[in-house]
Structures are given as C-alpha cells and as structure tokens.
Amino acid sequence: MRRSYLLGAGLAIMVAGMANTAMAQSEIKIGEINSYSALPAFTEAYRKGWQLAVEEVNAAGGINGKKIKLDIEDEACDPKQAVAVANRLASLHVKFVDGHACSGASIPASEVYAENKMLMITPSSSN
Numbered sequence: 001m002r003r004s005y006l007l008g009a010g011l012a013i014m015v016a017g018m019a020n021t022a023m024a025q026s027e028i029k030i031g032e033i034n035s036y037s038a039l040p041a042f043t044e045a046y047r048k049g050w051q052l053a054v055e056e057v058n059a060a061g062g063i064n065g066k067k068i069k070l071d072i073e074d075e076a077c078d079p080k081q082a083v084a085v086a087n088r089l090a091s092l093h094v095k096f097v098d099g100h101a102c103s104g105a106s107i108p109a110s111e112v113y114a115e116n117k118m119l120m121i122t123p124s125s126s127n
Contacts, residue, residue, distance in 0.1 A: 027069045028062075030054075031089045033082070033099030033109070034123075036074040043101055046123060047072055050098065075109070077102035086112035095119060103127035 032050045034043040054070045062068060071094060075082040082105035089097060090112055097113060097120045100106035106125035113120045 025066075025093070027067050028096075029069045029071065029092060029094040031071045031073060031085075031094045031097040031099065033073045033075055033085055033089070033097060035077040035101045035105070038077040039101055042124075046098070073099075075100065075105050077105050079104055079108045082106070082109040083112060085109065090116040090118060097121075098123065100125055 032047060034046055036043050036047065050070060050072070054068045057063065058067045071089060071092065073085045073089070075085050082100060086097075086109040095118055097118055099120070100109055100122050101124045103125040106120075106122050107127065110120055112118075
C-alpha cells in the first residue's frame with residue numbers, strides 16, 4: 001500500500017507539471033519499458049510492481065480522478081528496438097516512462113524522450 005502512495009504522489013507531481021494539452025486527456029499514460037526477454041529474472045519484478053501499483057491507484061480513484069493506463073514494452077537491451085519502442089510511446093502521447101535496464105538501450109531512447117518532452121527514469125542504467 002505504501003508503494004501506491006509513493007507512486008500516486010510522484011504521478012501527481014508529474015501531472016501538475018504537464019502541458020495543458022496533456023491535462024485535457026482523460027487518462028494518464030505511462031510506459032514501463034524493460035528488457036523482459038533479455039533479463040527476465042531481473043526485470044519481471046518491475047513489471048509486477050508497476051501493475052500492482054497502477055491497479056491500487058486506479059482502484060482508489062486514480063489521480064485527480066484520472067485513471068492510469070500502463071503500457072508495458074520489451075526492448076531486449078537492443079538500442080534499435082529501444083528507439084522503436086520510444087517512438088511508439090511518443091506517438092501514443094505517453095508523458096512518463098520508467099525503464100530501460102541497459103544503458104545501451106537507455107541512451108538512444110532518451111533522445112526520443114527528450115525530443116518529445118517525455119519524463120524518463122531508469123531503474124538500473126548506469127551510464
């Protein structure tokens with residue numbers, strides 16, 4: 001339950017800082033991108049944690065009445081696949097991304113996120 005509050009607080013801050021066009025949306029779109037096929041033992045906990053947190057926040061009414069829509073993607077620690085996933089999420093107007101376990105995928109994808117004014121955090125990239 002504590003994780004839900006932390007997720008909710010973090011997303012509330014993010015929502016408050018979004019552009020007016022994003023605020024007009026009926027849901028908050030976030031992406032969880034990781035290397036599920038390349039690093040399943042390491043990344044599966046992230047998927048389950050995000051799914052549980054989103055379910056709890058949505059069950060409690062969402063954030064400012066908006067439900068969270070979670071898009072989970074696999075980039076297999078591959079830079080080309082990471083960029084493709086980043087472009088797909090940008091086209092869906094996702095504004096927050098948690099992900100990329102591998103720096104080699106995070107770095108090129110971060111360029112797409114920056115161009116599209118998307119906030120990205122990473123659980124493990126170190127470069």
